Amino acid sequence: MDFKLHFDHYNINVADRDRSMEFYRKALGLKEVGHIDGPDGAFTITYMGDGSTGFRLELTCMRDHPQPYDLGENETHLALRLDAGQDYERLREFHRQMGVVCYENPAMGIYFIEDPDGYWIELLRPEKL
Incomplete structure (x- = not known):
């Protein structure tokens, strides 16, 4: 393969943006490094990072999905x-x-x-x- 790729971000969907941001801040020392507001507030995307690497954790919060996500047998x-x-x-x-x-x-x-x-x-x- 002639292409050089690097990891950019990993996305998870969250029910409560603020609660998740606080968890990742407290538990892992991550901080907000970017933010996108969807049209008409349909969603928010918050990028959390460690401030030293380029890797980001993307927290996606959908306005019309405040209930817990069913993760099923997802073992990722x-x-x-x-x-x-x-x-x-x-x-x-x-x-x-x-x-x-x-x-x-x-x-x-x-x-x-x-x-x-x-x-x-x-x-x-x-x-x-």
Whole structure:
């Protein structure tokens, strides 16, 4: 393939924009890095980012869909890895205190947190150098 691609964003639909923004700010340190308002307020798109990479999490909130989304058996998920030197156990304890840890596999060095809409986010230990 002659094309060079890079990851730009990952989209999820959310029922409550403000609640989701607060979750991603508090749980993962993301902040709003962009915003689009749809015609006549039909939707809002909020881009959340870490401020150091170009990757963005796109939160789409549809005006006429305030109810929870049925995620069914959707097992796709966003995964984040801590940078080298970061304290994985401290972050996991922070998420436990928030009450958002939904699955842990210590043998694999991973755990998942669940956002307000039921999406799972995988947290990985820093890579060993």
